[in-house]
Amino acid sequence: MLEAEKQHLGALDLEMRTLAWLGIASLCLGAAWAVPAKEERRKAEKPKADLVLYENLDLDNYDLTLDNYGEILDLNNYEELYDYGDLAPKIEVGTLAPRPKDPAALPDLGPMAETPKLQPPTTAGPIHPAPVPAQGLPSCLLCLCINTSVYCDDVDLEHIPLLPPETTYLYARFNRIGTIRASDFTGLKNLKRIDLTSNFISWADADAFRLLPSLQELILPENRLTALPELPGSIVRLDARLNRIPSTGLRPEAFRDLKQLQFLHLSDNQLDYIPVPLPENLRSLHLQNNNIQTIHENTFCNSQDHSQIRRVLEDIRLDGNPINLSLFPNAYFCLPRLPTGRFF
Secondary structure: OHHHHHHHHHHHHHHHHHHHHHHHHHHHHHHHHHHHHHHHHHHHHOOHHHHHHHOOOOHHHOOOOOOOHHHHOOOOOHHHHOOOHHHOOOOOOOOOOOOOOOHHHOOOOOOOOOOOOOOOOOOOOOOOOOOOOOOOOEHHHHOEEEOOEEEOOOOOOOOOOEOOOOOOEEEOOOOOOOEEOHHHHOOOOOOOEEEOOOOOOOEEOOOOOOOOOOOOEEEOOOOOOOOOOOOOOOOOEEEOOOOOOEHHHOOOOOOOOOOOOOEEEOOOOEOOOOOOOOOOOOOEEEOOOOOOOOOOOOOOOOOOOOOOOOOOOOEEEOOOOOOOHHHOHHHOOOOOOOOEOOOO
């Protein structure tokens, strides 16, 4: 009896398992059939705009470069095919908190200051304008004075200002100074350096610098000078580059007595010859870009003394002149090195 019941239960269990597997199989088959159907419906419902978008693309020969970019992609109807209106962010504007009805709830800001009232102008006397600096004012009102140095760079000066008696260094570059008068530096016994670079100076009185006993550096490049004034015996450096000085604008033997002169820079002028005699202590002579065409045997060396050696004169520049330096071989025997220039 028990054996028959066990066989009956086993048969029922097998039948239930079979039905379960059949149900699962039918569900899988139904899902598989539904996917192609949905894909077909989606393709059927796809907007025709997609077809228009890709009909210009040659997918079999799609090689996009900068040269054929405009041919492959038609951007004329780009905005028509795509509508990004639904992607625009929505901005929600908040509202201010309502004003409380009870004034006591407002914070106490304290007493408010009254608006000042404009006072009518007084008629007690005329109103004088603020003083405007003039050329005749002392330099420390126009320029910057630090200890004994006066800095007047780029302040539109047309004349040398009145300088303090103890002035040692004057810098008045990049102005509109046109002339230098003998009275501009009267009494300045301590003045060592004058720098007037890049002005409009076309004339300087003959005694403008001669009476300055301490003057060592006179810097005058980028002006319009056509003549050099007389210089004091204390001068060590003269820089008058980029002017309009011809040889006739130099006094005869202008540099003979300048025993302290070491740097003489007269490049970019209109000189026809090298100014002689040159002081013995001269170390640097710059005469490039002039009109020098010849050199005398005694220009640098004493032709009568072949034992002479000028050891300090090591920097001579004659480049940019219409002269062939190789034509004057006896002019350099006393020099430690040959001048810079054309030798062919």
